[in-house]
Structures are given as C-alpha cells and as structure tokens.
Amino acid sequence: MSQSNRLRIAIQKSGRLSSESIALLKAIGIKLQIRDRLLIAHSTNQPIDLLRVRDDDIPGLIMDGVVDLGFIGENELEEKMLERRASKKAHEFKTLRRLDFGGCRLSIAVPTEFKYDSVASLNGKKVATTYPYLLERFFAEKGISAKAVMLTGSVEVAPRAGVADAICDLVSTGATLEANGLREEDEVFVSKAVLIQKSEDLSPDKQALITRLLPRIDGVLQAKE
Ligand code: ATP
Numbered sequence: 073m074s075q076s077n078r079l080r081i082a083i084q085k086s087g088r089l090s091s092e093s094i095a096l097l098k099a100i101g102i103k104l105q106i107r108d109r110l111l112i113a114h115s116t117n118q119p120i121d122l123l124r125v126r127d128d129d130i131p132g133l134i135m136d137g138v139v140d141l142g143f144i145g146e147n148e149l150e151e152k153m154l155e156r157r158a159s160k161k162a163h164e165f166k167t168l169r170r171l172d173f174g175g176c177r178l179s180i181a182v183p184t185e186f187k188y189d190s191v192a193s194l195n196g197k198k199v200a201t202t203y204p205y206l207l208e209r210f211f212a213e214k215g216i217s218a219k220a221v222m223l224t225g226s227v228e229v230a231p232r233a234g235v236a237d238a239i240c241d242l243v244s245t246g247a248t249l250e251a252n253g254l255r256e257e258d259e260v261f262v263s264k265a266v267l268i269q270k271s272e273d274l275s276p277d278k279q280a281l282i283t284r285l286l287p288r289i290d291g292v293l294q295a296k297e
C-alpha cells in the first residue's frame with residue numbers, strides 16, 4: 073500500500089462529534105469541502121485528508137496505524153483500548169489534546185422501583201451496556217460481582233424487556249433515562265472528546281504539520297474559555 077504523504081485524520085461521519093470536530097479543523101485554518109456521502113474529504117489548502125467513519129472504528133484505525141490523527145470520545149477510546157489489550161492486539165496511541173466538546177458520563181441507572189443503596193446493590197445482577205470493558209473494570213475496582221450484558225443499541229429498554237436488572241449507558245442531560253423510567257445512580261466514567269495520534273513515528277513533514285497545528289488548537293480552546 074502506498075504511504076500517502078498527506079496527513080490522515082479520522083472523524084465521526086455523522087453523530088454527536090462530527091460538527092464540532094469539523095468546526096475545530098476549520099477554526100485552525102484548514103479548508104475542507106465535505107460532501108455528505110463521501111468517505112474521504114480533501115483539504116484544499118493543506119496536505120490533509122479526512123476519513124469519515126463510525127466513531128467505533130476510530131480507535132482501531134489509530135491503534136493499527138492506518139490513520140495519523142483521530143477525534144474520538146474518551147469512552148469509546150478507553151473501551152476499545154481495554155478490548156484490544158485483552159485480545160492482545162495493538163492498543164497504543166498518544167493523546168494530543170483533551171477538547172471542549174463531546175462531554176458526557178457513563179453512568180449506572182436502575183428502574184425507579186429498584187432499591188439501590190450503593191453499587192453493592194448490583195451484586196448478582198445483570199447490567200446491560202455497550203461498554204462491557206469499562207463496566208467490568210469498575211465492578212472489579214469496587215469488588216462487585218455483577219454481569220455486564222453487551223447490547224449495541226436500545227440499552228435503556230433492557231430492564232423493561234427483562235434482559236437486565238440495570239443499565240450502564242452514556243448520559244448528558246438524563247432526559248432519556250427519565251423517559252424510560254430509570255434513575256441515575258453511579259458514575260462509571262467521565263468523558264470528553266480527545267484528539268489522538270497513532271503511536272508510531274510519522275514522517276518529519278507530517279510531524280512538522282502537527283507541530284504547527286497544535287498551538288492553533290490551543291488558541292481556539294483558550295478563546296472559548
Ligand atoms: P456512530 O454511527 O458513529 O457509531 P454513535 O451512535 O455510536 O455513532 P453518537 O451518539 O453520535 O455515536 O455519540 C458519539 C459520542 O459522543 C459518544 O461516544 C460520546 O463520546 C459522545 N456523547 C456526548 N454526549 C452524549 C450523549 N448524551 N449520549 C451519547 N453520546 C454522547
């Protein structure tokens with residue numbers, strides 16, 4: 073495979089991180105023409121290509137060294153890192169900056185009728201989640217023996233469907249939990265979007281470009297403080 077000399081940046085194609093990732097790239101002077109259906113977008117004024125993918129794929133693309141930089145939520149990044157470490161796959165990356173968007177928390181929530189005194193109330197219970205590695209690490213730290221049940225979607229209906237006793241899901245306002253008769257109880261992980269880089273060395277040109285871009289990102293972040 074030919075190694076492009078253009079810096080490759082992975083961003084979420086469409087979702088909660090997309091518009092702010094693009095806005096940040098534009099704010100630091102990278103001109104982009106994004107056409108909705110296309111996987112790749114080229115910058116017109118910098119040697120930069122964007123790869124627009126599902127956010128779930130971004131940690132693996134970085135850890136396999138397929139892209140140079142990526143914008144990703146720490147929740148997804150840490151989960152994939154734990155999963156890949158457990159299956160002995162490459163799981164290295166560098167965090168360049170913690171960003172000011174994508175804020176959310178991974179929390180345990182229970183049906184309103186569930187009597188929850190502390191996380192120990194989950195002993196022997198099943199907890200539905202999209203983040204089994206983060207949840208199991210939390211249980212291990214707290215000495216809880218509960219089972220994480222993996223669901224990639226509709227986590228919040230699992231208790232009503234009789235699939236689990238509780239859930240562990242991403243929350244920002246809590247409105248979705250309330251709408252599903254659930255009450256937030258414990259925080260498992262607090263997350264923001266981060267800019268990450270693959271761990272292998274980049275060509276001097278690419279690294280020099282990143283070194284020029286980072287102070288601009290800092291400037292944008294400071295201006296918004
Ligand atoms: P994709 O189709 O790319 O897989 P998705 O449905 O997995 O999309 P989104 O819902 O767009 O992902 O969320 C992407 C990321 O946004 C989350 O992993 C998290 O880091 C962040 N985020 C911020 N607030 C929330 C929230 N309230 N609920 C879910 N994710 C949030």
Ligand code: ZN
Pocket residue numbers: 126127128
């Ligand atoms: Zn996703």
